[in-house]
Amino acid sequence: MLTKRALIAEDEPILSLTLQKMLEKLWPELQLCAIVDNGVAAVHEALKQLPDILFLDIKMPGQTGLEAARELAEEWPEDKAFPLIVYVTAYDEFALSAFEHSAVDYVLKPISEERMSKTVQRLRSRLEDSSQQATELERVLGQLRHLLPGSAGNSNNTDLATQFQPTERLSLIRAAVGNQIRMIPVEEVLYFEATDKYINVVTAEHSSLIRSSLRELLPQLDHHVFWQIHRSTVVNSRHIHLANKDEAGKITLRLRGSDDKLSVSRVYAHLFRQM
Template sequence: MTNTSVRALIAEDEPVLAYALVQALQHLWPALQISGVAENGVAAVREALALRPDILFLDIKMPGKTGLEAAQELAEDWPDGTPFPLVVFVTAYDEYALQAFDHAAADYVLKPVSDARLEKTVARLQARLGQTQERGQELARIVDQLRSLVPPSPAGTDHLSFIRAAVGNQIRMIPVAEVLYFEATDKYVNVVTVDSESLIRTSLKELLPQLDDRQFWQIHRGTVVNAHRIEAAVRDDSGKLTVRLRGYSRSLPVSRLFAHLFRQM
């Protein structure tokens, strides 16, 4: 790939900082084409999937979705056969992220972005864009990195034994062991058992730390499955992975980010 065809998408919710980054990139890399500036994480995902840029600059803290959440969603939904963008995270103070990025696939820059640091990032990006044989592995690299950036459940967390779900004018007590899977639906979570479905007023992000991660596995950004109920994991001809649950007819898709859970032991 030549430098004249390289396109970048910037996701930054602060207009002044977005403008400063655009100006700095145009100065340090005149041939780079800025395809657009997304003002939040949701727009970043939408525009990245539509434009398919070569480079993504993602602010870590954005409304709608964080940069890490946007990268995770893109890793799950990125079309097969299209090189995944090189990712640069932009952060003000996330020390945890900085430690993780030191020797990782993605790069990072600190706010306010300095020309000296950005110049090093530009050099790294240009070198990696030139490694055409390795670009096909970019998605696998970012998936591995994103897994390492998912914070563990807090130590000593009390795990739920029952789910309290409203059904009509009743509150139903659902034993967690009977849950087949949890599925995110906007601001709610659908609790699915063999014979019922119930909505609870919480988000999957809030629910996850309350579940035993030895029993409940996240297999997609919107799905957490009871591992004790998994019958088999099946890969189709295109490489897509799904899981079958005992006593349930519907198969559930497994995203790239969580496919490692089903590697052969």
Template sequence: MIPTALIAEDEPLLAAALQAELALAWPALQVGAVVGDGASAVREAVQRRPDVLFLDIRMPGLSGLEAAAELADAWPQGPGAPPFPATVFVTAYDQYALQAFEAQAVDYLLKPVMPERLARTVLRLQQVLAQRSPARASEPLEHALTQLRALLAPAAPAQPREPLRVIQASVGNTLRLVPVDEVLVFEAADKYVRVLTASEELLIRTPLKDLLPQLDDTVFWQIHRGSVVRASAIHTVTRNEAGQLHLSLRGRPEVQAVSRLYAHHFKAM
């Protein structure tokens, strides 16, 4: 089998340079597509099912990490499903990112990509692909999900602080104070976050990624990249024929989709 790869890099010159270096370091590798944004990376990867992914961390729209999470959610599962691609993140020097990658044993390349470093990465990728078997095709996806959950987890604040108790939301010219104890759902919506209680919906400007570290994670569970729900309000969780989970909450009519990345909350299913 000829190994295949997909490159996601928004700078054409860097993408071409990586492809040229790969041709030297791994002549057998066939680069099936080169895309310039995270959404295209997800779409092309689902269609082409490459063995290897090279994802730039900073891309328009979805970042490399977010694209990997979206792809993990969209990746086929069940009998006959292909193994999840071995993934390498490509990044400019970022001490925090590199420490996070190393802590989770995630392979990465620094820009500009150096031939010696790429050669080591290629060797690791070849070893990973050689060890895969159809009987254990689901293991790469489970491993990737564990790594991605850790990498996407909100950073802990420098100083420990009390969980958020009250939400301040503007309604016209009025400032509303909503006790967090009344909130059932926080949901990202463009530049805002929707705050849903049993009786109303409000909008706040605090990004969800900034809100997450202020929430008690034993009370609120993240179920999707853009959704957090009150665990005690979960009424039912159902699995459809495709294996996707959806839940309903006491006091809300909406059905909430559960990303595969956060399905570990419901392992009993």
């Protein structure tokens, strides 16, 4: 068997070192190809190194482990096997109810050698089973659809950091346009698109920038109406005219009142399966 390679993404240096030492002891032939301390670097290095296994801390600067996994699921080369993911989390109760429910492999902080030994055995078994490796991307996509916020029709979706805290629904958006404030009823919005530190709010008549992030915006939207279709795009489902799938299986949306074409990522493609 070829040497397997792993990436560790953990922002707490002591925990990162502990994880490294445990893996060296329990799986000495495993090669650590990269060790990073934030979600953005995790995505960058994973796409560069294409490891077999990812150890992702759930709560990291820049991007959470779940957000990093989503971006990797969207960007991973189609001709490469998707890596096995192990989430590292301090959310004990949430991990038991959500991670086990969706069959995600995880280890709890503080990491115990006994639990890590079981994880290593599980990873070895999966890597030896070519049929499981072939379906790993679909398995991860299913997990992310259950755990990430913003998927239509799933009341269990939430950001781990908010832990199901209720948020008041947004009805009116105030966007600065020069020296004026544009008042935009939320039902008129065709889609929201994240652009660096801003969100572009697009209606049939105009587009406006607001200083916010999708992570802040999503809990304020009705997820039955506003569907996340990409890590940077949320669309008003009531304005969707048609969804087109090309020969490669990639889906693009056309909206009423707009000539824009919106791409749907792998994570959210299930929203447009024929009913």
